[in-house]
Amino acid sequence: MRRTTYIQAINEALREEMRRDENVFLIGEDVGHYGGLFRVTRNLLDEFGEKRVLDTPISEQAFVGMALGAAMVGMRPIVELMYMDFTLVAADQIFNQIAKYAYMTGGLLNIPLVIRGQQGGGKRYGSQHSQSVESLYAHFPGIKVVAPATPYDAKGLLKSVIRDDNPVAFLEHKMLYFTRGDAPPPDEEHLIPIGKAEVKREGSDLTIATFSYCLLQALEGAATLHEKYGIDCEIVDLRTIEPLDTETIWESVAKTGRLLAVHESYAMCGIGAELVARAYEEVPHLLRAPARRVGMAPVSIPVSRALEEEVLPWKEEIIATVLEMERE
Amino acid sequence: MTQRGETQSKAKSTDDSAAPGFSQPGANDVSGVQDDWVAQTLKTSPAISITTDILPSDSAMGIEAPPLPTEQLLEMYRGALTIRLMEESLLAAAEEGKIGGAMHTAIGHEANAIGAAFALRPGDYITCTYRGHHHGLAWGMDPGRAIAEVMGRADGFAKGKGGSMHFVSPEHGLMGANGIVGAQAPHAAGLALASWLRGEDRVAITFFGDGAFYQGVMHETFNIAAKWKLPLIFYCENNRYSEMTPIWRTSSIDDIYLFPRSYGMASMQIDGNDVEVVHAAVSQAAARARAGEGPTFIEGITYRLAGHMAGDLETYRPQAEIEMQKAYEPLTVLRQKLRARGVEETQIAAINEEVDESMDEAVAFAEGSPWPDPAEAYRDVYT
Numbered sequence: 001m002r003r004t005t006y007i008q009a010i011n012e013a014l015r016e017e018m019r020r021d022e023n024v025f026l027i028g029e030d031v032g033h034y035g036g037l038f039r040v041t042r043n044l045l046d047e048f049g050e051k052r053v054l055d056t057p058i059s060e061q062a063f064v065g066m067a068l069g070a071a072m073v074g075m076r077p078i079v080e081l082m083y084m085d086f087t088l089v090a091a092d093q094i095f096n097q098i099a100k101y102a103y104m105t106g107g108l109l110n111i112p113l114v115i116r117g118q119q120g121g122g123k124r125y126g127s128q129h130s131q132s133v134e135s136l137y138a139h140f141p142g143i144k145v146v147a148p149a150t151p152y153d154a155k156g157l158l159k160s161v162i163r164d165d166n167p168v169a170f171l172e173h174k175m176l177y178f179t180r181g182d183a184p185p186p187d188e189e190h191l192i193p194i195g196k197a198e199v200k201r202e203g204s205d206l207t208i209a210t211f212s213y214c215l216l217q218a219l220e221g222a223a224t225l226h227e228k229y230g231i232d233c234e235i236v237d238l239r240t241i242e243p244l245d246t247e248t249i250w251e252s253v254a255k256t257g258r259l260l261a262v263h264e265s266y267a268m269c270g271i272g273a274e275l276v277a278r279a280y281e282e283v284p285h286l287l288r289a290p291a292r293r294v295g296m297a298p299v300s301i302p303v304s305r306a307l308e309e310e311v312l313p314w315k316e317e318i319i320a321t322v323l324e325m326e327r328e
Numbered sequence: 329m330t331q332r333g334e335t336q337s338k339a340k341s342t343d344d345s346a347a348p349g350f351s352q353p354g355a356n357d358v359s360g361v362q363d364d365w366v367a368q369t370l371k372t373s374p375a376i377s378i379t380t381d382i383l384p385s386d387s388a389m390g391i392e393a394p395p396l397p398t399e400q401l402l403e404m405y406r407g408a409l410t411i412r413l414m415e416e417s418l419l420a421a422a423e424e425g426k427i428g429g430a431m432h433t434a435i436g437h438e439a440n441a442i443g444a445a446f447a448l449r450p451g452d453y454i455t456c457t458y459r460g461h462h463h464g465l466a467w468g469m470d471p472g473r474a475i476a477e478v479m480g481r482a483d484g485f486a487k488g489k490g491g492s493m494h495f496v497s498p499e500h501g502l503m504g505a506n507g508i509v510g511a512q513a514p515h516a517a518g519l520a521l522a523s524w525l526r527g528e529d530r531v532a533i534t535f536f537g538d539g540a541f542y543q544g545v546m547h548e549t550f551n552i553a554a555k556w557k558l559p560l561i562f563y564c565e566n567n568r569y570s571e572m573t574p575i576w577r578t579s580s581i582d583d584i585y586l587f588p589r590s591y592g593m594a595s596m597q598i599d600g601n602d603v604e605v606v607h608a609a610v611s612q613a614a615a616r617a618r619a620g621e622g623p624t625f626i627e628g629i630t631y632r633l634a635g636h637m638a639g640d641l642e643t644y645r646p647q648a649e650i651e652m653q654k655a656y657e658p659l660t661v662l663r664q665k666l667r668a669r670g671v672e673e674t675q676i677a678a679i680n681e682e683v684d685e686s687m688d689e690a691v692a693f694a695e696g697s698p699w700p701d702p703a704e705a706y707r708d709v710y711t
Binding site: 025056059062069070073096101103106110166 | 489504516
């Protein structure tokens with residue numbers, strides 16, 4: 001099978017969907033002539049021209065709001081936020097407007113719009129360029145949230161997301177951008193449905209539910225746990241945060257009896273808190289040990305490599321938590 | 329510092345040298361970015377305060393407003409009166425406790441909506457603020473369903489989910505009133521963008537108040553719209569109060585309409601209480617937009633005769649000011665125009681009676697409309 005980087009997979013998905021539907025256009029900072037800060041939209045201007053790939057001023061509120069306006073009449077804008085942290089700059093347009101528009105208009109309008117960009121730590125960008133915003137998006141009804149971890153999933157999900165008639169936040173991760181993985185041949189109708197989790201590693205002792213870059217950390221952690229301690233983790237990649245595919249997770253927990261949720265955003269009010277709460281509400285009988293969660297430490301993200309690695313909930317923390325749970 | 333609103337100086341007075349910071353539009357230099365049309369506009373714009381000065385009803389500031397056919401004026405009168413009576417009915421209903429939440433009426437603003445609606449075409453787009461009932465009706469929404477929406481009834485346009493602040497009717501081009509001040513401006517820019525991307529000749533217009541002018545998103549939108557020459561009209565209904573605070577207390581500039589020229593945008597200040605003037609201004613702006621010449625900023629000077637919202641204590645302005653403004657309010661101006669055209673009092677009275685009657689029917693329709701099914705609360709989150 002052909003292999004691509006995560007960036008290339010997204011670039012292909014954008015290109016294919018722009019060819020397929022002339023209502024699809026890109027809008028954001030440096031997406032055109034420069035090709036995106038991380039080169040995700042590279043060469044798209046050459047093929048589609050300045051009317052389909054729009055370089056904006058640094059005015060997040062305006063261009064996110066404009067994407068909403070265009071989506072009201074059936075255009076399919078894809079907004080790139082250079083860093084998903086800038087969600088907070090455009091928060092009114094995203095949460096007060098885009099998320100609520102279909103509802104406030106009693107369904108007279110629907111908003112086929114994608115907000116995409118990279119998030120997460122690991123590259124020492126510091127407090128305002130390393131955050132993970134999935135729980136923020138997931139908190140508000142009306143926006144779907146997708147966070148793929150592999151090039152294969154990224155391409156298939158982005159294509160589905162662009163074709164979806166609702167607003168969707170498509171969360172990439174800066175640590176995933178240069179990872180390589182299997183990719184389907186270009187131009188294929190490669191669509192991965194929104195709202196479907198996938199088991200990325202089979203195991204029988206404990207279920208780790210995770211997504212985005214934490215999936216890679218969890219896979220590495222699981223390999224160590226297997227080799228050193230003989231613990232066999234099953235890893236469920238959520239892929240979509242909203243709507244949440246709890247069915248797939250509960251199927252796994254039915255097998256393992258243990259649930260650990262792992263993500264990079266804060267543990268406080270995070271997706272892990274949600275998953276653990278739902279486990280106790282919906283499937284308490286499946287749990288043979290207390291369900292747990294691992295997330296970012298409750299601090300802003302520091303720049304120093306030593307400090308950043310300390311607070312990110314990566315492999316070592318996953319391993320330590322699993323060992324604690326196995327002792328329970 | 330002497331503020332104009334405190335001195336109650338007469339409109340058209342250009343003697344404001346005592347007021348620091350107040351520029352004289354006629355003396356303003358706009359070299360570099362303005363075309364002839366704007367220069368002409370500027371030259372013919374008399375200096376007029378944006379505070380609480382009286383606005384002469386016959387002042388077509390900066391533009392020539394050709395007289396509209398009497399038949400059209402009669403239709404405009406009917407439209408403006410329909411808005412007025414609906415707003416009065418709504419205020420009465422709010423006092424009776426039939427309407428919850430925040431409701432902002434447009435009593436005194438009618439001409440801005442009617443003049444603009446008659447100047448634009450079916451297929452054009454509009455967004456506006458939560459003070460948007462007049463736009464809804466001017467663009468063709470049925471008053472009965474509009475009132476039902478405000479009352480949260482099943483027959484409302486948004487099935488009672490949007491209410492007073494979120495009037496919407498895509499079939500009439502109204503893509504949404506907005507509860508967040510200024511948030512609707514980029515939406516109109518996006519609608520204009522869609523028109524431009526598709527090679528259509530649709531124009532978008534966005535209405536907002538003088539208070540919204542100071543939201544950052546407005547200025548972000550001014551810049552992009554001007555840079556991309558979007559087919560867009562920014563229409564500021566300057567009623568001289570940002571909610572409960574007179575604009576001169578919070579604004580560092582005197583004439584709002586001059587500011588967008590910094591973005592290279594054509595702009596004009598007009599009498600927003602005169603339908604013919606509004607019609608002429610919006611027609612000019614729309615023609616520019618359709619010709620690919622980009623956005624225009626219109627500052628319509630108007631006055632809100634009722635409170636900011638139902639239940640407003642209105643402690644911030646003297647009753648005498650309101651009384652004074654009544655001489656220049658849109659319906660009075662329209663009636664004067666009609667009389668000047670030789671329209672008989674009986675004809676005006678007949679319209680008054682018809683509109684009054686149809687408003688009674690509209691209110692009855694809304695009050696008779698059922699509450700939405702509780703299951704409706706869970707629909708439309710996603711499509």
